[in-house]
Amino acid sequence: MASPSNDSSAVFLVTVAANVAPLIGVFHLGWSAQTFAVVYAIEVVIAVPFAGLKALFARRPPNYNELERSRGDGPFKSDERDGIPVGPSDLNRRRGSVTVVDPLPPIYPRNVPFVLQAFGAAVGLVGLFLFVLGRFVDVPATLVDPSVAVSVVFLVISHVGVVEREYFRKRRHETSTPRDMVASATTEAGVAVVVLMFAIVGGPTGALVAFVAVKVFVEWRGYRGGAAFDPDGGVGTLPPMAAPDVSPTAEVRPDRRAVHAAALWRGATSAVSGGPVYLFAWVGLTAGSTGAVAATVVCFVLLPAGIGGLKAVEYALTHGTLAYQRRDDAVVAYDDLTGAVQWATPVEDLRDVELCEGEFVDRACDTRTFSLMTSAGEYELSVAHLREYDRAVKAFELPVKTTAFGPLDRRVAGAAAAVGACGVAAVAGLAYSAPTIAAIAAGFGGPFGVVALRSAWQWAIPVA
Template sequence: MSARLRPPRNASVGFVPILLANLVPLVGVARLGWDADTLVTTYTLELFLAVPVTALKTLFAQRPPRSDRDSNFISPSRELTRKRGSVVLSRWLPPVYPRTVPFIASLAVPMAWLAAFLVLALSEANALTAVFSRPTVVVSVLGLLVSQAIDTWRDYIRGGRYQETSPDTVAERAARQTLFVVSLLLVLEAVTRESRPAAITTVVLAVFVGGKLLTEWASYRASHSDAGDTTGFTGWLAGPKRGPESTDDPDVPTAEPDARIQTDSTAVAATAAFRTVDPKHGLFYFSVGVLFWLLSAGATANVTDSSLAVVGVTLAVVAGWVAFQLTKALAFYLEYGTLEYRRYGARLVAYDTRVGEPQWSAPVDSIRNVTFLDTRFADHLFDTRTVRVTTGVGDDETERILGPVVDADSLVETFDLPVAVTDPASFSPRTGAIALLLAGAICVTLVVLTAGSLVPSAVTLILWFLLPALLLAPWSVWRLAYSN
């Protein structure tokens, strides 16, 4: 880190903007007569609007993520998390690391929860009035956000803290802080639900604001701890220890490659899109979304008895699900879309032309178990082929995907793949059409049952939850459309 970018020695000075911003709610409770609904709305808005800040910090985190993330709240799929390299978008900003995208996708889940919780808070008439009629509430929310933005720019970006941070640490720390604050908000709602003397209510609210401020200090201290050995509550809030400084570089010869074969980026993009609607990769999360919507909308209806609030929760859940699916599709494209397979003597090297970094390498003679994946619809649309292989031996044994590539013969010949190139499996349009008609009939039936209230609402919800299982039948018919 250059001297110009080093943060000041007394890092506690950077907490001053956060401290001042968190004192505004305390003044609101002590002097301006803020009630519990106002505080809940203020802090929920802060948490919800802080998610983009967390996503930005995650995007710039330079260290690779840790491999053991089983105990984390945020645990994305393994796709792309091992990606090497970065892209510079602006000389004023740190490099962007594609391997952080899955962690950003995982933030869609807590963001949907916060959106639902925000709708629930705003559905109370008093809270809604407080937001739009009290300028101090708006000032408080803006102050809380500005304080985070100052800390992010001053210490994380300009001070180079991103160089010492891994994406799993950033996302996990934000998730834990959000969980703790939301728990405090729920306790506050429960404690202040019954009418109490004004003095006691004020004391309760002031204690809550103090607890929130203590949480902010613990989070700040955890994120600015160079030793990374915080313990107790601060240690839990800090999340997992930061990842390794770097990963082992692939073995790449220094000479020019003997041959290059580029993946077809259009076919990769189409495959990423199709994965969002197949039961194995995409529709599973649909059931999770339905379950989440059922819990959120049910709680909202019971507490507020407001149809508008239920609609708001529904839109929040749908937006979160769509954002999650789009981000997963982007992660798949970033993983395979710009790869180039290079032959260096007796080695195969997968090189990413966008980030300019080798991703992995393996001896050519270790490649085995070669299989053409002929059930990818994008390959039939764009006349490409995709191959699954096993590389390495012992601890280095890994199953990898090569392609999609336009010239499968050249791929096999260039890397001496132990497989005979056969014609791709044909696709039966008639069988495919039957599968689509079956899937469409199932979806239309569910829509009609829901809109017409032809069955009890509980049955309808169960059917929507089971939609991925119901679509397995047309999915099986779709796969029968491929024949050798």
């Protein structure tokens, strides 16, 4: 390992001094420990979504062997061989890039799931820090303090400057992977949460000591060159793509309305699933000077809307920009957004094609989603939300048994919908008379409701 240069040593010493100075001020000059604790917490939180934004531009693909497709999200099955996940989600494998603004490098759609991961982690950090710090710090009142507000603005500006200087100007985005960008920031934040839990007995001063200790440790690792993640260790590759270079003889596109509806549905379920985090944030805000109504709007409206919106964008990018084509004797998925072929398979290699019975939006919009397995393929492919599904089956020669949905048990579906509507109405009614009970019910009842409704839906759909 190369020895640190004199320049890096000077930068490290200045950084250590800047982080130790608040401790000296608190212990010897009477500075406010709670103010610095809140500022450090904000710094940790801000770093995570900035890591997500940096991940958008990471040129090197993630390590696909370390990714797996979610088992419970949508009709698609997990990519497994003998029970071991072997493949990532469709969007993680997206080829190509998009240039949004000329001075900036291109954005890679395959990195969007990592952005969602980063923003989800940031929301979780907000909930945890508010819950912990709210026990001995009036966080809302501290946030409106002019010195804290100026510090937050300075933190944002400094992060923008560091990204421009260290990430773009030095072209580190060309050698970075999205997973490493997000993992480095979330690991630092996770260490800060753990240390803070043990230091909570010391009140605001203990919290400040915890944040300073973590910050100095991270800076020390960077100074010693001991990066938590090896940039070369997380790099994956996509197999070569060979598609007939001819004009398509047939083309079928996903129904836009069905894609948007499915995206909103995925976003809503993802947002509701974070209920406990929103509850922690609500407790932290109401423990200070924030009223119950304002805290409810922030924690149970704005935070879920952010997470749900990102999940909806991810799903729309996964399916909404594709065109399924027949080129010679091959089925090809072409992405209009990136202008690249995503996958191609000869018709004769299609050995197992199934209609996805459990897609709620397809039933509501009269569209169809098919899962495809090839004789030589390692991963499951899909053609999603087709309104012209009969034409697609004929043009692509899909060996599917039927394109008709089986009968749905409307009694189970209706009962589940009624119970869910009653639960939402009950929480809304409690919000006016008993906001604390309503917050607890929304925080823990939301995720439970998603699981219960999903189970009821699986029970209602016909057995293959």
